[in-house]
Structures are given as C-alpha cells and as structure tokens.
Amino acid sequence: MAIVLGPNRYGKAETRLVRVHRDGETYGLVDFNVSVALSGDLAATHQTGDNSGVLPTDTMKNTVYAFAKQHGVGEPEAFALLLARHFVKTQGQVDSAKVSVESYAWDRLGPHSFQKRGDYTRTTVVTVSREATQVVSGISGLVLLNTTASEFHGFVKDRYTTLPESTDRILATAVDAKWRHLGDAADWATSFQGALDAMTGAFVNTYSYSLQQTLLSMGTMVLTNRPELAEIRLTLPNKHHYLVDLSPFGLENDNEVFIAGDRPYGLIEGTVTRDDAAPASAEWYL
Amino acid sequence: MAIVLGPNRYGKAETRLVRVHRDGETYGLVDFNVSVALSGDLAATHQTGDNSGVLPTDTMKNTVYAFAKQHGVGEPEAFALLLARHFVKTQGQVDSAKVSVESYAWDRLGPHSFQKRGDYTRTTVVTVSREATQVVSGISGLVLLNTTASEFHGFVKDRYTTLPESTDRILATAVDAKWRHLGDAADWATSFQGALDAMTGAFVNTYSYSLQQTLLSMGTMVLTNRPELAEIRLTLPNKHHYLVDLSPFGLENDNEVFIAGDRPYGLIEGTVTRDDAAPASAEWYL
Amino acid sequence: MAIVLGPNRYGKAETRLVRVHRDGETYGLVDFNVSVALSGDLAATHQTGDNSGVLPTDTMKNTVYAFAKQHGVGEPEAFALLLARHFVKTQGQVDSAKVSVESYAWDRLGPHSFQKRGDYTRTTVVTVSREATQVVSGISGLVLLNTTASEFHGFVKDRYTTLPESTDRILATAVDAKWRHLGDAADWATSFQGALDAMTGAFVNTYSYSLQQTLLSMGTMVLTNRPELAEIRLTLPNKHHYLVDLSPFGLENDNEVFIAGDRPYGLIEGTVTRDDAAPASAEWYL
Amino acid sequence: MAIVLGPNRYGKAETRLVRVHRDGETYGLVDFNVSVALSGDLAATHQTGDNSGVLPTDTMKNTVYAFAKQHGVGEPEAFALLLARHFVKTQGQVDSAKVSVESYAWDRLGPHSFQKRGDYTRTTVVTVSREATQVVSGISGLVLLNTTASEFHGFVKDRYTTLPESTDRILATAVDAKWRHLGDAADWATSFQGALDAMTGAFVNTYSYSLQQTLLSMGTMVLTNRPELAEIRLTLPNKHHYLVDLSPFGLENDNEVFIAGDRPYGLIEGTVTRDDAAPASAEWYL
Known part of the structure; x- marks a missing residue:
C-alpha cells in the first residue's frame, strides 16, 4: 500500500x-x-x-x-x-x-x-x-414563474407525508442548465439564443404535473430545435411559493397571496440526451 | 449621571x-x-x-x-x-x-x-x-457604463499621488439613489419611470470630468424633470476599469482591454435639492 | 427656486x-x-x-x-x-x-x-x-443564542394577531453594535474586549421577556463597565427558530426540534446613552 | 435516433x-x-x-x-x-x-x-x-495563511510571463476538502478532528515551493494519520497577497505591506489516494 x-x-x-x-x-x-x-x-x-x-x-x-x-x-x-x-x-x-x-x-x-x-x-x-475537443454552453440564474397551469398530486404518502395535493399552484424556478455540443464549430450566438428560447418556451407552454415533467419538456424542446446539441443537463430548484392561510382574518385566499420561501427548496436535476450521441470526452455538467 | x-x-x-x-x-x-x-x-x-x-x-x-x-x-x-x-x-x-x-x-x-x-x-x-408623512422612492443596483467621454485630470497631487491623468477612461457605476417627494400623493409609476429616465439620460449625455460632475447632472436632471420631488441622494461607486499594460507582450492597448476591479472602489455620495423645499420630516436617505 | x-x-x-x-x-x-x-x-x-x-x-x-x-x-x-x-x-x-x-x-x-x-x-x-474628533467602535456578525430563559407574552392582540404566547423559546440574534467614545484616546484593545464581554455576558445572563429587554441589558452593561463610552446603538435581528409541529407523526416536540428561519426576521434597534454625555459631533451609528 | x-x-x-x-x-x-x-x-x-x-x-x-x-x-x-x-x-x-x-x-x-x-x-x-454505502466527510472555508516559508520560482516562462520569481511570499488559502471513508462505521468526531489537525499541521509545517506541494503534504498527512480513509480531494484557492510597491513614496517594502486580492485567484485541485483502496461507489468529491 x-x-x-x-x-x-x-x-x-x-x-x-x-x-x-x-x-x-x-x-x-x-x-x-x-x-x-x-x-x-x-x-x-x-x-x-x-x-x-x-x-x-x-x-x-x-x-x-x-x-x-x-x-x-x-x-x-x-x-x-x-x-x-x-x-x-x-x-x-x-x-x-x-x-x-x-x-x-x-x-x-x-x-x-x-x-x-x-x-x-x-x-x-x-x-x-490531445484527443478531443468538447464545447458546453449554458445559462444560470434564469428565473421563470407560472402563476397557474401547475398541479402536484398522486404522489407517494408515507408516515411523514403531510403535503396536501394541489390542482393549482405557482411553479417557479431558477434555471441552471448546461448543454453539450456535438462538434466544436457552430454559430454560437444563434445556438445559444435558440436553446434559450426553446427552454423558455417549453416552460411557458407545459401544463405541469411535476417540475420533473417540465424539466423533460424543456430539455426535449432544446434538443428538438437544436440539432447541433448532444445532450442537456438541467438543475431546477423548485422555488416554493406558499399559500398564506388568511382564514384567521376571515379572508379567503384563492391563490392570490403567497410567501416566497428561501429555504428549503426542492431540487430537480435531470439530463436529456440523444441516444446515439457519442459520449462526453470530459466532465461536462459539473 | x-x-x-x-x-x-x-x-x-x-x-x-x-x-x-x-x-x-x-x-x-x-x-x-x-x-x-x-x-x-x-x-x-x-x-x-x-x-x-x-x-x-x-x-x-x-x-x-x-x-x-x-x-x-x-x-x-x-x-x-x-x-x-x-x-x-x-x-x-x-x-x-x-x-x-x-x-x-x-x-x-x-x-x-x-x-x-x-x-x-x-x-x-x-x-x-402623527405630524407628517414622508415618501421616498429609489433604485438600487442600476449598473451604467460609458466606454468613453470621461476624463479625470487637474486633481491635487501630494506625496502619495501616483495616478496618471487621463483624458479617456471608462466610467462605470452601480446607481443607488433615493429621492424624496414633496407630497404624499403622486402617480407613483410615472414618477419612478421619469426619475429613472432622467438619471439614465444624464449619465449617458454628460461628458464627464469627474464622477461628481456626473452625479450632479443626474440629480439636477431628475429634479428638473420631476416637479413633485424635493431632493435626491445619489450613492455612486466608481467601478474602476483598469487599462491592462500589454507592453511586455509588444502590444498596444488603446483603451480596448480592461480589468474590471472588485475592490477598492471610489465612492461618491451627494445630494441635490430644491433650495425652497421643506426639510425632511424623518431620516430619508439612510 | x-x-x-x-x-x-x-x-x-x-x-x-x-x-x-x-x-x-x-x-x-x-x-x-x-x-x-x-x-x-x-x-x-x-x-x-x-x-x-x-x-x-x-x-x-x-x-x-x-x-x-x-x-x-x-x-x-x-x-x-x-x-x-x-x-x-x-x-x-x-x-x-x-x-x-x-x-x-x-x-x-x-x-x-x-x-x-x-x-x-x-x-x-x-x-x-476641524472642530471635533469622534471615535466609534463596534462589532458585527456576533451570533448569540439562548436555548431557554426567554419568554414572550402579554403583547398587544389585534385582528391580525395569531402568534401564541410563549413561556419558553429560543432567543437568537446576530449582534451589530456601535459604541461612541467620550474622548479620542483610550486603550482601544482593552475597551473593545471589555465592551464585547459586557454585551455577551448580559445576553447570557438576562432572563428575557423580550429581545428589547435583552438589548437594554446589553447596552446598560457596556456603559456600566466602560466609563470611557458615551453611548451604544444595538441592532439585533430576532433570528426566529420555529418549533416544528411533530403531532402529525404522533410525536411531541418539547422545545427540541426547530426550524432556523431565514426571512422574515424581527429587527430590534435601540440606543443606550449616558444622559450627561456631550452630543455626537457626526453621524455615529449609521 | x-x-x-x-x-x-x-x-x-x-x-x-x-x-x-x-x-x-x-x-x-x-x-x-x-x-x-x-x-x-x-x-x-x-x-x-x-x-x-x-x-x-x-x-x-x-x-x-x-x-x-x-x-x-x-x-x-x-x-x-x-x-x-x-x-x-x-x-x-x-x-x-x-x-x-x-x-x-x-x-x-x-x-x-x-x-x-x-x-x-x-x-x-x-x-x-442497494449495493454500497459511501461516506465522505469534509470541510469548507478553513482559511490558513503563512507569512513566510513559501517560495515560487523555476517555473515555465513563455511570451506572456511577467511574474517575478519569489523566494519569500505569503501563502494563503481557503481549504475546501472532502475525504472518503473506507467503511461506513467510524468514530466520526475523532476522525474529523484528526483529519483537520493533520491538514492544518501539514500546512503550517511544510516549507512550500508551490501550493501544489503544500496540497500533497496536506493530503498525505491526512491519509497517513487516518487509516480509516481511502482518499482525499483538496480544492485550494491561492488567495494572492500582492506586495505593494512603495518605492514612489521613497519607502521600502520588505514583505510587510500587502494587498489582499479578491479576483483573480489561483485554483489548485488535487486528489491524494491509497493505491489499494477500492474505487468510489458514487461521485464523491463534487
């Protein structure tokens, strides 16, 4: 030894x-x-x-x-x-x-x-x-929010589960994403803008039953629209917005007044990839 | 005692x-x-x-x-x-x-x-x-930069002065400003946008011999354009951009390549006021 | 004008x-x-x-x-x-x-x-x-916590009050304090250490019915122990520790398990002063 | 596809x-x-x-x-x-x-x-x-500084090299380290304290010709002293302290007055490992 x-x-x-x-x-x-x-x-x-x-x-x-x-x-x-x-x-x-x-x-x-x-x-x-060149592009700190068109229910319940099911909630995240290019030459500006638009568009247009579903939609749209990309990794904090209980004041809260929470937050991480893409030649999303 | x-x-x-x-x-x-x-x-x-x-x-x-x-x-x-x-x-x-x-x-x-x-x-x-109502509006974190139209010379030289005079430099700042209203009723949205546009316009259009001069221009433009305001306090860090010495590499640097410095930074603070405005009823810019 | x-x-x-x-x-x-x-x-x-x-x-x-x-x-x-x-x-x-x-x-x-x-x-x-010299010393970021010996009750209740009265809670704060010296000469190291020890000691030894009470105890102890000081300003965030409701899991929580909250927080600010001290010659606690 | x-x-x-x-x-x-x-x-x-x-x-x-x-x-x-x-x-x-x-x-x-x-x-x-259990312990934000006993010279010079060789410099870093345990049972408190003491001791006692040399000393000492550990990864920013040029003021600076720089900083990363340890069962230092 x-x-x-x-x-x-x-x-x-x-x-x-x-x-x-x-x-x-x-x-x-x-x-x-x-x-x-x-x-x-x-x-x-x-x-x-x-x-x-x-x-x-x-x-x-x-x-x-x-x-x-x-x-x-x-x-x-x-x-x-x-x-x-x-x-x-x-x-x-x-x-x-x-x-x-x-x-x-x-x-x-x-x-x-x-x-x-x-x-x-x-x-x-x-x-x-000396063997390979790898280009990864990405974005951090892109904060997106849907005020509706998000539900979360049908999940596992165990002894420690108290979360009520929801059929209407705010969905908000701060997108941190990296995507790997297939080659080492591209119109970088167009590629970036196209990836950004695809991600944002998918976030806006996905009726969401989980942030995971939104993540896969975002990643799929990026790869669909950008043939020059091999794969994408999204790290999406679930920035919780808690509905305030206004009933002690004799008021209803019909998804109007929220606490924007700091910690804890959900953290959803996932990769979307072309199944025939060559593997990465170096660490690429860390 | x-x-x-x-x-x-x-x-x-x-x-x-x-x-x-x-x-x-x-x-x-x-x-x-x-x-x-x-x-x-x-x-x-x-x-x-x-x-x-x-x-x-x-x-x-x-x-x-x-x-x-x-x-x-x-x-x-x-x-x-x-x-x-x-x-x-x-x-x-x-x-x-x-x-x-x-x-x-x-x-x-x-x-x-x-x-x-x-x-x-x-x-x-x-x-x-119980005696008075005071409304202060403001902005923080507005980062502005001119790549030219800024000089700094003619300053005091003492034993510890080494700064060369400059006739062309980057001028950059992160505006932190607060302005006090004369009354407690206004079209708040219009007032804010007008103050912001005045500040930004004055920063862009002032040929500057010191950040102090730019500050006074910004404050004066805000009060000129917004009659509903009594005074304005601007806190302007001078976000230094240092010209890189490329001569060791046989290269000239004609105001093209800069180091964006973190610390230290200049800090320019000043108030611009109407001389006939009633005094503040409470601390207003701290 | x-x-x-x-x-x-x-x-x-x-x-x-x-x-x-x-x-x-x-x-x-x-x-x-x-x-x-x-x-x-x-x-x-x-x-x-x-x-x-x-x-x-x-x-x-x-x-x-x-x-x-x-x-x-x-x-x-x-x-x-x-x-x-x-x-x-x-x-x-x-x-x-x-x-x-x-x-x-x-x-x-x-x-x-x-x-x-x-x-x-x-x-x-x-x-x-040209007229005066003023010396202010201080501390920031000193985080103190008592796990007990803190109560909060007997407060005003209005329509919007839901806080239960408490006879045993965590009291925690991050001390930001500044104290003004009577003169411009002192054994600065001894004075600082003495003020720090007085503040810390008063926090530890005060059985507290409000963070305001603790604040006054801290300031009073500093001025009592340090005759060279004129006044002290303490800014004490009340770093809330929320008792977790474990009853859904069939568990009691006898002041054992807490959430350390980020925001919002209470903010208690106060000055303690010698009534015969000369007034400050410049802004001193801002 | x-x-x-x-x-x-x-x-x-x-x-x-x-x-x-x-x-x-x-x-x-x-x-x-x-x-x-x-x-x-x-x-x-x-x-x-x-x-x-x-x-x-x-x-x-x-x-x-x-x-x-x-x-x-x-x-x-x-x-x-x-x-x-x-x-x-x-x-x-x-x-x-x-x-x-x-x-x-x-x-x-x-x-x-x-x-x-x-x-x-x-x-x-x-x-x-379901197959394996992996325990990694670590530390972040441990800031260490030697005022001397650090040199840096004999390095590669190319067209863009202007750094003077140094035979006496400040060496400072903020240790971020993670170490992987061989098993999943240990006296965790003793193990942590032992690793910390080994790292700190090696930093203090290594006469250093590069931060890389100090890194290897630190990692080796940890593994030498702690047989329960398989490997350690150290991430060491080189927190530069620049000697101030006081010659314009007619003053010498015999390694006495320094600027503590923010950015850029060196970043030295390395792993020290037992050559017979089983490989990690999961990502372990990221």
Whole structure:
C-alpha cells in the first residue's frame, strides 16, 4: 500500500475581462469572467516543488488579456476554444485545458453607453485535450414563474407525508442548465439564443404535473430545435411559493397571496440526451 | 449621571410577498420585500419586559399578507402608505411607522408566465408619524457604463499621488439613489419611470470630468424633470476599469482591454435639492 | 427656486490591507478593510469638473498602504485616527474626514502561521473635523443564542394577531453594535474586549421577556463597565427558530426540534446613552 | 435516433435543522443544513407527470425533523446514514439516496448559551444505494495563511510571463476538502478532528515551493494519520497577497505591506489516494 497523487489540475480562476471594440463612433462591449484549468504531467511540483513544468497562473491571466487584444473577443465559446487550444499546443506537459467563461450582457443606451442586464448569466466550458475537443454552453440564474397551469398530486404518502395535493399552484424556478455540443464549430450566438428560447418556451407552454415533467419538456424542446446539441443537463430548484392561510382574518385566499420561501427548496436535476450521441470526452455538467 | 434608553424602534424585516391578480385569463404578478419598523412609547418592554404596548412583529407580517388580499397590491409607495397609516392609526402607543419595500420586476412571457428581470431593484421608504408623512422612492443596483467621454485630470497631487491623468477612461457605476417627494400623493409609476429616465439620460449625455460632475447632472436632471420631488441622494461607486499594460507582450492597448476591479472602489455620495423645499420630516436617505 | 448641490462626500472604499510585523522569528498579522470619505469645499468638481480641490481616491489608497509601512498598524481606532487627521491637516479644502475600518481576527498556529476566525468583525468609524474628533467602535456578525430563559407574552392582540404566547423559546440574534467614545484616546484593545464581554455576558445572563429587554441589558452593561463610552446603538435581528409541529407523526416536540428561519426576521434597534454625555459631533451609528 | 431521459435525481435541499438536547440543566445544540437527493425509477413523473413513484420533497423535510426527534442528532455522518438508509429501505422505487449535511459549530457560553463560530463548516455527503454505502466527510472555508516559508520560482516562462520569481511570499488559502471513508462505521468526531489537525499541521509545517506541494503534504498527512480513509480531494484557492510597491513614496517594502486580492485567484485541485483502496461507489468529491 502506498499513498499517491491522484487526479489534479490547476489554473487561474475568475479573470475579469472587459473588452471594448470601436467601430467608428460606436463602441461595443464584452464583459467576461474567465477561468483556466490545466492538467497533465504535474507530479514534480506536487512532490518536490520542482516547478519546471508549471506555467504560472499569472501567465494564464496575462494570456487572457493579451489574446483579447490580439484576437478581439466575440462569442464566449470561440474565445474559450482559442485559449484552451493555445495552452495545449504550446505546453507539451499539458494534456488537457479547460476554459470556463461567464458572460454578462449589457443593453445599449447610446453609441458608447450601456446598462447591465441582470436576468441571467451565459456560460461556457470548453475542454481541449490531445484527443478531443468538447464545447458546453449554458445559462444560470434564469428565473421563470407560472402563476397557474401547475398541479402536484398522486404522489407517494408515507408516515411523514403531510403535503396536501394541489390542482393549482405557482411553479417557479431558477434555471441552471448546461448543454453539450456535438462538434466544436457552430454559430454560437444563434445556438445559444435558440436553446434559450426553446427552454423558455417549453416552460411557458407545459401544463405541469411535476417540475420533473417540465424539466423533460424543456430539455426535449432544446434538443428538438437544436440539432447541433448532444445532450442537456438541467438543475431546477423548485422555488416554493406558499399559500398564506388568511382564514384567521376571515379572508379567503384563492391563490392570490403567497410567501416566497428561501429555504428549503426542492431540487430537480435531470439530463436529456440523444441516444446515439457519442459520449462526453470530459466532465461536462459539473 | 444615569444610563438611559435612547431612540429605538422595532419591527418585522423582509416579509416576502408575492401577489397574483387575475383579470380573466391574464394574471398579474407583484413581488415585494416588505419591512416595517415602529417607534413610540416602548420603554416598558425594554425596562421590565412588559409587552403590553408591543404589537408582535409576527402580527406585522400577518398584516402585510392580509392587506395584500384586502386591498390588492399596486405601486409600492401606495402599499407602504396603506400599511404605515394603519399602524399609526390603530396603535395609540406608536408615534411613527416606517415601511420599506423592495420591488422586483418581472417581464411577461405569456398570460400566466413571467421571467424575472435583474437589472435593478425599485425601492420605497414611507414614514408616517402623527405630524407628517414622508415618501421616498429609489433604485438600487442600476449598473451604467460609458466606454468613453470621461476624463479625470487637474486633481491635487501630494506625496502619495501616483495616478496618471487621463483624458479617456471608462466610467462605470452601480446607481443607488433615493429621492424624496414633496407630497404624499403622486402617480407613483410615472414618477419612478421619469426619475429613472432622467438619471439614465444624464449619465449617458454628460461628458464627464469627474464622477461628481456626473452625479450632479443626474440629480439636477431628475429634479428638473420631476416637479413633485424635493431632493435626491445619489450613492455612486466608481467601478474602476483598469487599462491592462500589454507592453511586455509588444502590444498596444488603446483603451480596448480592461480589468474590471472588485475592490477598492471610489465612492461618491451627494445630494441635490430644491433650495425652497421643506426639510425632511424623518431620516430619508439612510 | 433653484436646484442646488447639498451635502456630499467622496472617498476610496474597501482598501484591503494586510500588514505583517516581524519580531525575530515571530510574525504578527493585521488584516483590515479601510474606507476613507472626505467632505469639504467640493462644489467645483460637481459643477464644472474642475478637480483642483480633489485629492484622488487612488491617493487615499496609496496613503493607507504607505502609512501602514511608515507607522505600523496596531489597533484599528489608532490607525483610523492617524489617517483621518492626516487628510484634514494636509488638505485645506477638506473639512471632515471619516475613516472606517473592518478588522478580521486570526488565531495563531505557529511563529508565522495563522487561521482566520470568522466569529465576528470588529469595526471602527473615526470622524475628524476641524472642530471635533469622534471615535466609534463596534462589532458585527456576533451570533448569540439562548436555548431557554426567554419568554414572550402579554403583547398587544389585534385582528391580525395569531402568534401564541410563549413561556419558553429560543432567543437568537446576530449582534451589530456601535459604541461612541467620550474622548479620542483610550486603550482601544482593552475597551473593545471589555465592551464585547459586557454585551455577551448580559445576553447570557438576562432572563428575557423580550429581545428589547435583552438589548437594554446589553447596552446598560457596556456603559456600566466602560466609563470611557458615551453611548451604544444595538441592532439585533430576532433570528426566529420555529418549533416544528411533530403531532402529525404522533410525536411531541418539547422545545427540541426547530426550524432556523431565514426571512422574515424581527429587527430590534435601540440606543443606550449616558444622559450627561456631550452630543455626537457626526453621524455615529449609521 | 431518439431524445431520451438520462440520469436524474430530485430531493429537498437546505432543510435547516436546530436540535436542542437537554441533560438536566445543561443544553446541547446541533445546527445542521440537510439536503436529500433520491434517484431510481422516476421516468413516469418526467414523461407523463404520473407521480405515483414520487415521495414529495416536503416529506423528506418532515422526515429530517421527525428523525431529529425520534433518534436525536449526533455526528452528521451518523444522521445522514440514518436518513439515507431510511429512504432506500422504505421506497422500493429508489435505488440511491444521497444525504448531505453542513454542520455549524457553536461555542458554549453557559448551560444554555452559545456563540456561533465561523471559522469553517464541517460537511458530509453520504450515498446509500442497494449495493454500497459511501461516506465522505469534509470541510469548507478553513482559511490558513503563512507569512513566510513559501517560495515560487523555476517555473515555465513563455511570451506572456511577467511574474517575478519569489523566494519569500505569503501563502494563503481557503481549504475546501472532502475525504472518503473506507467503511461506513467510524468514530466520526475523532476522525474529523484528526483529519483537520493533520491538514492544518501539514500546512503550517511544510516549507512550500508551490501550493501544489503544500496540497500533497496536506493530503498525505491526512491519509497517513487516518487509516480509516481511502482518499482525499483538496480544492485550494491561492488567495494572492500582492506586495505593494512603495518605492514612489521613497519607502521600502520588505514583505510587510500587502494587498489582499479578491479576483483573480489561483485554483489548485488535487486528489491524494491509497493505491489499494477500492474505487468510489458514487461521485464523491463534487
């Protein structure tokens, strides 16, 4: 028996990049949070502190900024691919580079003026190894709510069950979703917008008997509409809205007044996949 | 010399209220965070634990929910006035009631479907005493950015000054503003939208030599456009965007690549007021 | 009628300073978050962008770091006084300097090793004007809980009251307190520890019929034990612990199983003061 | 080709449980945040909204509270095992139950009085399936700092490298670690304390040439001291402390004055394992 080093990686997390592009009098704005993680032959630095195979994380940060100048910054997937390929290509000791980007949207107010949107964050995680390239796109913090068209009943009852059955409830969630692309080239902007519209449309149009049912509808609609995608993982908190008991005050509450609860919350997680898609080449939804 | 009880108040904070209104097949949604604070003759509970003058904070919470049913919920200022007046009217020992509301906006996706916006929070603080009623409206978390049309130079230099003068910089801030109404009746929705548009317009259109100058422009525009307002207090963090030094990589950086800094940040605070407005009847911008 | 500039100030917020002091092989560690705000004759920068009276906030940051080297860093009150006096003394256009410090405590693990404590943050706010110097010390995030020795009954009942009376409940709070010193010189470390011990002791030893009663006990004990203090302001959220109804499962709950609630919460605020203390020379508890 | 449901699970997250135990006049306090996730035959609810195999997440919450009464609450691993086994045993459609607990420590101030510590959170993730039981313990938020005895040099230099080599720097991290037990029975309290002491001791006593080297030392010490453990995964942010350039002020900075940076940060992740340990039966460090 021996105690040995297992899987490991290292990198620079949360490099905050703002890139301005000028087109005459009109300015464009890109706002990213970039994280890089490299893995490969890193035993020496762990075992003896020999850093001869360690590209400093400070250099990764510099590379993000230099590439932003040299190549410009467009879609997050493209920028992440550029960075990940660079590290694998130039660092022989690196087997795999994972580049994650959070992208924040701004609305234009004028030729050089912007207002930050806060409705959701667009995400990407690109993993480039010597064998394969994997692109995952996603979204976090998209909060959706239906005031009706949601029921929940017919569930298991055991000794500890007190929940009444409901034929009309609020259904609300904060969508955290990631979807894996079949390839490493796409019209990233169109693909993202299409996936978002499919998810949102399915949430709105599904008459729901469980949040699980809504989840499967959302995932299925995304894969139906976006042939370039292999699979999607949705993590949906069930943001409970509790009907207030107004009977002590002689008032009825016909699904009008709710407490928006913080904790606990339901948490529904599920994957929807094409059954003939090649398996993922790296962790993809974590 | 004696040790005595000084100013005090108590209440229920952060009651989360979601109110659904139905108009045929179409549903409306109001999403509030309500806080109540009462002051008055409260010496007994402090000194002996005699609670005969204490309306429980749990009752305040119940009142928020019951009023939401009984009166419906429209503009936050109106709902806060209703609550504050109720507590002063029905509780003889209460001299003053302060009701604060944070209001979260949702975009409609369908007759019963909504997506949460996250661009800013609308706020109100209403203070009703036996002598006066004061209504303050406001906003928090409105993030604005100009990519150019901002300079900063001609400032004091002392032994510790190293900042270079700049004739072109990013100017970005997260607006936190409160404005006091002259009266206690207004078209609250129109007033809020008008104040927001004035602030945003002034930020966009001011060629700025300091964030202070932008602040005064924003405040002046709000008071100019909104005659129903007495004064406005703006708290503007200067969200620094640092130009990256790309010269070690043989690259120029012509105001294109920036680090979005977290801390420290500048903090510019200022009030703009009508010189003939009656003074505030209660703390109003804290 | 005219629209005019009212009260204003500006500065650098949240400069993060870590200062290491060496004493032979033993290292000391100070960890501060420092904010500076200056007010005075600042009309020009607001009105025309003339910055000839504006010391850059970047210079304030530099001054924090330079002073940390030149003078060392000991108690937060002393360091804040040093900084505030410097700005008022060297900048003729400045009438008043407010320096706030959050101080984070670390436990020693070895001659050069430390583990961060997270039990509370020590705070200070020093305001130096040409007329007066005011020192406020404080604490935030000190979470205290009594599992018993707390009752709440005899309160007002109105139409909206449903809360049952209680003769045994959990009492829990997160203490946020600020206390104003009579002078500008003290043994700051001893004074802070004494105030903390007095507050904590009073919380533990007060058989409580309301959180207001506990608040007054805490404040009174602080002023009784610390003659150097003029007054104290306590902000005490009532962190509700709800007794779980286990009767549907055929179980009793004799004050054993609780839900720790997030929102809403009670909020109890009060000041305890010496009736012969000179009034504050600046805002002191906000 | 078909679009199909892939891996999925559901449960109740963040049930906040406070349990008081009385021993005569002395009270004990346990403060947990409990999350439950079940997987198994859940296709029907996804596909048709047929909930006949769905135990409501509300029932999971009730079970947490009822079990706290029926069985008392001791070590988090034991409580998580009890819950996870209950769900697998009583719900035939459930293949696997994952129960996660965050445990918050309180210091005793008196027979019924406590002060919350904030130095770290103790964690556990127990996964019980029909084939195997896996217990993972861990810690998050343990912030450690060495003021010296850390170097970083000899690293790769490429076109984008500007970092100077250092022979004396601050090394600081916020330890997030999880360790997998070989079995499902242990003296959980002793095991946790032993692992914590080993990690902390290794951090303090390792003269470090890279944070990776410190990571391997920490993991090795834990496995060396705790024979009941199979492997450990450490996630160590490199919390950068930047030396301030004081030369513009004519001052030297001999590793005395530092900026504590927020973002970006290094992120070092690695696993240390016994080479003869059986593989994990479920995801264990995610």
